[in-house]
Amino acid sequence: MDTELSLTREARRIRRDKGFSRLVVRALIFLLKELQLVYYKFADWYAGRMVSSPLAIGYTALYNVSPVIENTPAFSFWYELDSPHIHHRVLGEYETEVVEELIANLDEQDDFWEVGAGWGYHSLLLSESINRAVAFDPDESRTELLRRSIDRNDFDNISIVEESVLSLDDYVDQFGTPNVVLMDIDGWEYEVLPSSEELLNTDCTWIIELHHDVDVQAAEGRSPEEIEDLFQDYGYNVTRIREHYQQSWPGRKLDELNTHHIVASR
Template sequence: MQDESGFFVKRESYDNFRFIFENNCSCDAGPMMSALKEVVNDNDIAFDIGANIGITSMWMSKISKQVYAFEPEAKNLSRLKHNIHINGIENVRIIEKAVTFESATVCLNLYESYGHHSLSTSHLSTPKGRVSVDAVSLSDFCRAEDINKIDLIKIDVEGFEYEVLLGAEELLATNSIKFIVFEHSPALLRKQGRDMSQVIDLLFKYGYTIYRLNHEQINRVDVARLGQEDLYAVARSH
């Protein structure tokens, strides 16, 4: 299938075709990509954390010189590689690892939906098993790759966004990450027993300004009214 960005995406029988046809977009990141197409562009380096089958990675490839796509699950990796290949994309480097607060071997919990695999043992989706995968922190990865600045990061890791950002505190403290897009899922966070403001408080700590996709700025008191949605944060120096 050709998606709304013009890329071809290999589809499987277990994909959510109802969502695709009812919403006229290739995945649940479609509204985010549409809303931010005029906000984020001309990036040197972009990270797609939780790259899944590569739809956001391919979108990033059009607006970035170099994309690093992090995905640890084998079937998703196979589809990610295939989608990058059939579209002739050459500026996406696939990193076969999860991202969390430390570099280690971790347990990835597999769920019924291929978009719900998570380091968390608790999810709204039905569990299907678990596998051991390699993980890396963003600070360790950037140090090893000599990356000093990231223009754009998308984080969709099914409730583990906070741990991803904990592993990037060195970068956050110096505002070396310009633009961060992340999923906010109240139902999932409640299921996991998490504080709804955990991620937002960490970003506020380092001086980031946070917006909804309609570009409405939010404060901590606004968290209670947020639904299932993507938010984006902008470094204070930009």
């Protein structure tokens, strides 16, 4: 009995020590992320990219973005500091292959739809080069920052649709037929695209980000090739661009494909 009681106490102590260790690790990770955030804020402010004060409280900031692609105008951009790919966006280096495709397929009289727009990076970047942009996103906090960016830049040709999209056909009567649709909706393209038959039967060019690691896709037996086949069934030519791979640490590219974009055009 004494031996069993001693083992029980030892097991409790081990569990307690493991729990404490996990808390310490989580606290250190949180602290490192906060220190990294402070570093980036001051570095961007010093370089003239951050308009807001680096001492401002909160997780949003105003940036001046100068895209690295030639002849692409600079713009101001409100953004959440703890969001993914922040530095690539701030430096104007975000999805350069995608931006090049957008520029190649859009003229000043054309209309552009950004589905899954988030903070509206692509709509803001293209605003001065096209007729109109429509940014779709259901996240109220992100669309509010996009509104602030639109006001800051004094753009009058970006419309916002703050709702989840079920079919893009529902918006053709309101906004007309777009010339280019950019879509990044984390797996929901499997629901939205098949229900957008009217738009699929136009000469619109589509640029879609497809994910290889979405749990719902795996559970339902779906794959990115299903979307590629859908466009081909509608008579589109489909090419792949911007393949992005999983990384175990910065600088190392692994064989496991994480996301890629397709361009579907006629």
